[in-house]
Amino acid sequence: MISLPRPAAVAFDLDGTLVDTEAILIEAQRQTLMDFGITGLEPDHPRTFGMGMEPGVARLSEFYRLDYPQTLEVFRLHWARLSATELTSMPGARALLMRLRDEGVRMALVTSADPVHAQNALKALSVPGAFECVVDAEMVSRLKPSPEPYLKAAECLGVSPQNMLAIEDSGSGVESALAAGMRCVAVHAEVHERTELAQAQVRIRSLIDFPQFT
Structure with missing residues (x-):
């Protein structure tokens, strides 16, 4: 079984890593x-997962030729309702958070989501005391793949990024973590098929398979 050197802290991505969104x-x-009167998604509907709300809605409105401010306003309402009622944790997420918390591993949450969604996700995960720091979209000027979100988490914890481990499920997230100087574990059901995750030092298909620390 793979093992990893124990880091000074672990930084988790949220959507697609800890919660299924x-x-x-x-x-x-x-x-x-x-x-807006559009009754079906186009076959080449744009993929916006992991982009953050505003960039994702901007791409959506451009693709369907909609007014961006109006589209964003409507999307926020639907997203807030679904985020508050439909979130579920990814396989192995709660067990891993509880394990690391009980082992005394310091943890931060680093997400491109808005703070309301981040809090909804924390409620869905229901692991009190897991995260010392939460870095959301409103706390940084640049989202992933910029290293800024992960550097913000390192600053919040008072830990060198080089001594931290990031856990990510997207190419932009892996790029962000590596650019910040962190080691990275990529987790995705198709992790070995996704070339954008190839730069992560460790790749696993599920958090159930997360390595032990040595």
Whole structure:
């Protein structure tokens, strides 16, 4: 079994890593488009998962030729409702958070999501005391793949980024963590098929397979 040197701290991505949000993102987009009279997603519907709300809605509105401010306003309403009621944790997420918390591993949450969604996700995960720091979209000037979110987490914890481990599920997230100087574990059901995750030092298909620290 793979093992990893114990880091000074671990920084977790949120959407797709700890909570399963891809399905509710698509549903929020579908309901938003319906409000503008568009009844189905195009076959080449743009992939916006992991981009953050505003860049994702900007791409959506450009693709479907909608007014961006109006689209963003409508999307926020659908996203807030679904985020508050439909979030579920990824396989192994709660068990891993509890394990690391009980082992005394310091942890931060680093997300491109808005603070309301981040808090909804923390409630869904229901692991009190897991995270010392939460870095959300409103706390940085540049989102992933910029290293700024992970550097912010390191600053918050008072830990050198080189002594931290990031856990990510997207190419932009892996790029962000590596650019910040952190080691990275990529987790995705198709992790070995996704070339954008190839730069991560460790790749696993599920958090259930997360290595032990030595």
